Amino acid sequence: MWRRTYLLLLLIRVYFALSPSYLHPDEHFQGPEVFAGRVLAYPSQLPWEFTTSLPIRSVFPLWPIYEVPMSLLKWFYTEIGSGSPPPQLVYYALRAGMFLLSFVLEDWAIYELVPSPRHRRATVVLVASSYVTWTYQTHTFSNSLETLLVAWGLVLIRRIVENKVRAVYPLHSIPVLLPCATLGCAGPRTDQLQQRSSYFSYAVFSFIAVVGVFNRITFPAFLLFPGLQLLPYFQRKPASLAAIIGFGLLFSLTAIYIDTSFYRPTASILSIIRDPIITPLNNILYNTDKNNLAIHGLHPHHQHFLANLTQLLGPAYIVMILSLFSRPIVPFAMRNARALSAVSATFILSIFPHQEPRFLLPCVPLLLSCVRMHRNRLFLATWIIFNAAMGFLMGVYHQGGIVPAQLAMRDIINTNTVAQGIKSAPDATVFWWKTYSPPLWLLGADGDHASADASASSYADAGANTALNKTTSISTFDLMGIPGPEMITRLDSSVPTCGSSSPVYLVAPTSATFLDSYIPDSSETERAANLQLYRLWSYRQHLNLDDMDFGEDGVKETLGRVIGRRGLGVWSVRRRCK
Known part of the structure; x- marks a missing residue:
């Protein structure tokens, strides 16, 4: 039964991995956009x-x-003579990669971390049924990578402490040991294999620690207290501590060299040694300044415990809270390194006033592994409803039209250009309003491009309609959530005069009622200014949760507008000419 359930949950994870929802700008701008x-x-x-x-x-x-992955795709398309790979392929290849990492590494680590064979299967199924696993863990977040690193850091700590031959052997040693154990052949000595595999574990642990710190400076908070159980082991075997430190220094120097070379491509090795760029140190200095954190938003110190964990775990978190009121005070299921890692890290991260739910992603599988369901029907029902609702909200509808719109933008512009009877492709200007920042890399242009300013960039299009015989340059302007009149002013300054074809486009949620008076078939057309919007494209599976104004519109009207008129549209902006 559990195998069929797990397989079904695996298919659900594949579905959400390939659904183009957009959870946070960092999933694009701190990853794919960089490379x-x-x-x-x-x-x-x-x-x-x-x-x-x-x-x-x-x-x-x-x-x-x-x-x-990008380099492999580029090599393949170069070999077959097809130029650069399309952005759609790159996008879904990266999502598929994140799915595989989640499926293989996260599930494997959780299976190893739960010592009781009786609870392993239920725990793996519970983690696989979480919407966080379906959505956040299959998106290109540094937090998703941190979740895997924390889980395997705990696995390595356990292996090193136990120091058991079967636990620390590399997989390739197993075929050698089994025949020799049964036939009595002359194979490698047990203590020699154990020593080799121990050093292998030290190297892997050091690598995980260095990657974790360079990935996110919050990583040490998750392993700080669980790592204390290594102290008696280091006291018995000081060489192990020296080995971990040695490997750690080697990997750290490698990371510093790669970072410095990235930010200073022309720097010599001597200059890198003299003035290295240590990004974790810069990150710590930045985030310890409260003025810097205020730019990103300040939250109360209880935000993580009261709101963020509730949002991530739902009914499982409520069950864990209720279990604290039973005797003993600390339930047996919470007396382990997994719970210690999650709870202590949440306390440490709560010190900092900027707190987002995704900062606690590593806590989700760790805490779920401490939940004992006992086949409680009420819990199962609420758990299924909670994750189904949050899965479709965050995995399908949340800013879900941005990626499809950006992938289709060049075809939309080219089709509209041909429809207007324009024989040459004019430079296009696309304004985005009331959405997350559009990922520019999804435009997939191969030509030269140049940044226009801090909030706009122009790029050449190598894949324009061949009938136009000219590449289309697209300038992207992110207007974020500025007031509607100010947005219209920006459009008005860009739309050409009457008699000229307009190369200006607007991407905005269809729930924005402010745009109604600028749509030609609207009954409020007479109230509009000298601009008109002609819808060219729309995507229904899009919710803009940042556009809720309960205070001004009321709860019913706001939900009716945001949900009932959900979607993202692309409009051609033209002047009203008499």
Whole structure:
């Protein structure tokens, strides 16, 4: 039964992995956007974390996740003579890669971390049924990678402490041991194999620790207290501590060299040694300044415990809270390194006033592994309803039209250009309003491109309609959530005069009632200014949760507008000419 359930949950995870929802700008701008321009000559605009004088993001952990797949796709398309791979393929290849990492590494780690064979299967199924596993863990987040690193860090700590031959052997040693154990052949001595595999574990643990720190500076918070159980082991075997430190220094120097070379491509080895870029240090200095955190939003210190964990775990978190009121005070299921890691990390991260739910992603599988369901029907029913609702909300509808719109943008513009009878492709300007920042790399242009300013970039299109005989340059402007009148002013300054074909486009949620008076078939057309919007494209599976104004519109009207008129539209903006 559990195998069929797990297989069904695996198919659900595949579905959400390939659904183009958009959870947070960081899933694009701190990952694929960084390498798409360098590897594939796609349009890209590095975020401020990579362009400041003291960069706070490392490319060391990003290289195998993003640059390697992009380079392989580029090599393949070059070999077959097809130019660069389409952005759709790259996008879904990266999502598929994140799915495989989640499926293989996360589930495997949780299976190893739960010592009781009786609870292993139920725990793996419970983690696989979480919407966090379906959505966040299959998106290109640094937090998703952190979840895997934390889980395997705990696995390695356990292996090192137990120091059992069967636990620390590399897999390739098993075929050698089994025949020799049964036939009595002269194979490698047990203590020699154990020593080799121990050093292998030290190297892997050091690598995980270094990648974790360079990936996110919050990583040590999850292993700080569980790692204390290594102290007696180090006291008995000081050489193990020296080995871990030695491997850690080697990997750290490698990471520093890669980061410095990335940010200073022309730097010599001597200059890198003299003035290295240590991104984790820069990140710590930035995030310990409360003025910097205020830019991103300040939250109360109880945000993680009261709101964020509830949002991530739902009824499972309520069950865990209720279990604290039973005797003993700390339930037996919570007396383990997994719970210690999650709870202590949440306490540490609560010290900092900027708190987002995704910061606690590593806590989700760890805490779920401590839940004992006992086949409670009420819990199962609420758990299924909660994850189904949150799965479709976050995995399908949340800003779900941005990626499809950006992937289709060139075809939309080219089709509209042909429909207007234009024989040459004019430069197009696309304004995005009341959406997350559009990922520029999804435009997939191969031509030269240049940044227009801090919030806009122009790119050449290598895949324009061949009938136009000219590439289309697209300028993208992110207007974020500025007031409607100010947005219209920006459009009005860009739309050409009457008699000229308009190359200006607007991407906005269809739930924005402000746009109604600018649509020609609207009954309120007479109230409009001298601009008109002609819808060219729409995507229904899009919810803009940032556009809820309960105070002004009321609860019923707001939900009716945001949900009833859900969707994302692309409009051609033209002047009203008499």
